[in-house]
Amino acid sequence: xxxxxxxxVATVGMVLFxxxxxxxxxxxxxxxxxxxxxxxxxxxxxxxxxxxxxxxFIGEEFLSLIGIDVHSFAVAGSFVLFFLALxxxxxxxxxxxxxxxxxxxxxxxxxxxxxxxxxxxLLSLRSQFHTINIxxxxxxxxxxxxxxxxxxxxxxxxLGKNGLGVVRKTFGVVLLAIAVKLFAANxxxxxx
Numbered sequence: 001x002x003x004x005x006x007x008x009v010a011t012v013g014m015v016l017f018x019x020x021x022x023x024x025x026x027x028x029x030x031x032x033x034x035x036x037x038x039x040x041x042x043x044x045x046x047x048x049x050x051x052x053x054x055x056x057f058i059g060e061e062f063l064s065l066i067g068i069d070v071h072s073f074a075v076a077g078s079f080v081l082f083f084l085a086l087x088x089x090x091x092x093x094x095x096x097x098x099x100x101x102x103x104x105x106x107x108x109x110x111x112x113x114x115x116x117x118x119x120x121x122l123l124s125l126r127s128q129f130h131t132i133n134i135x136x137x138x139x140x141x142x143x144x145x146x147x148x149x150x151x152x153x154x155x156x157x158x159l160g161k162n163g164l165g166v167v168r169k170t171f172g173v174v175l176l177a178i179a180v181k182l183f184a185a186n187x188x189x190x191x192x
Contacts, residue, residue: 003130003132003133004130004132004133004136005130005133008129008130008133009133009136009137009140011129011137012125012129012133012134012136012137012138013136013137013140013141014174015121015125015137015175015178016118016121016122016125016137016138016141017141017144017171018085018088018171018172018174018175018178019081019084019117019118019121019175020113020118020141020145021084021088021168021171022113022141022144022145022148022149023148023155023159023164023167023168023171024088024164024167024168024171025112026148026152026155026156026164027156027164028112029108029112029148029149029152030152030153030156032107032108033152033153039104039108039149040104041146041149041150042146043104043105043109044104044105044108044109044113044145044149045109045113045142045143045145045146045149046142047105047109047110047114048108048109048110048113048114048142048145049114049138049139049142051109051110051114052114052118052119052122052138052142053135053138055114055119055122055123056122056123056126056131056134056135056138057131059119059122059123059126060123060126063123069189070123070126070127071127071186071187071189071190072190073120073123073124074123074124074127074182074185074186075182075183075186075187075190076120077120077121077123077124077182078124078179078180078182078183078186079179079183080116080117080120080121081117081120081121081124081175081176081178081179081182082176082179082180082183084117084172084175085172085173085175085176085179086172086176087172088168088169088171088172088175089169089172089173089176091165091168091169108149113145122134122138124182124186125137127185127186128182128185
């Protein structure tokens with residue numbers, strides 16, 4: 001059933017924006033560009049969007065195949081979001097992937113944009129929002145990711161190091177609140 005709702009799209013879009021943290025990833029992107037040269041923004045954006053949309057649709061079936069329900073995954077996802085938020089707010093690094101040899105698909109499309117946190121978030125969101133609104137939120141974020149990838153150098157100069165830090169910490173607090181809400185909404189279903 002298609003129930004398009006701008007409020008849901010805005011909420012999903014903000015959640016994904018906070019989890020993907022493309023603005024906070026600008027220093028990583030700039031570093032990768034310096035190491036590997038040109039980054040194919042179109043390719044990275046399209047692959048990341050495709051990964052997210054496919055996982056949104058088959059992720060739940062995959063989980064049921066291995067015997068995990070969406071509520072359990074959402075609770076686990078709330079913990080992942082909680083720790084991602086702590087990283088953003090406190091400026092610590094709890095988990096980082098190893099260096100990769102290429103830059104456009106790995107590590108930018110996966111796992112920087114469409115990583116474990118994003119996948120967990122998508123299935124967690126699916127337990128609360130209509131699919132059409134989640135897909136719309138994904139598309140809006142992929143457009144934003146593309147714009148940021150294309151203009152990462154300009155954004156870095158415009159915001160400066162302090163500006164990037166403020167944006168990252170602000171979205172960390174939003175993400176922390178979302179993690180608490182996801183946990184509260186889904187933990188009850190585990191005991192029913």
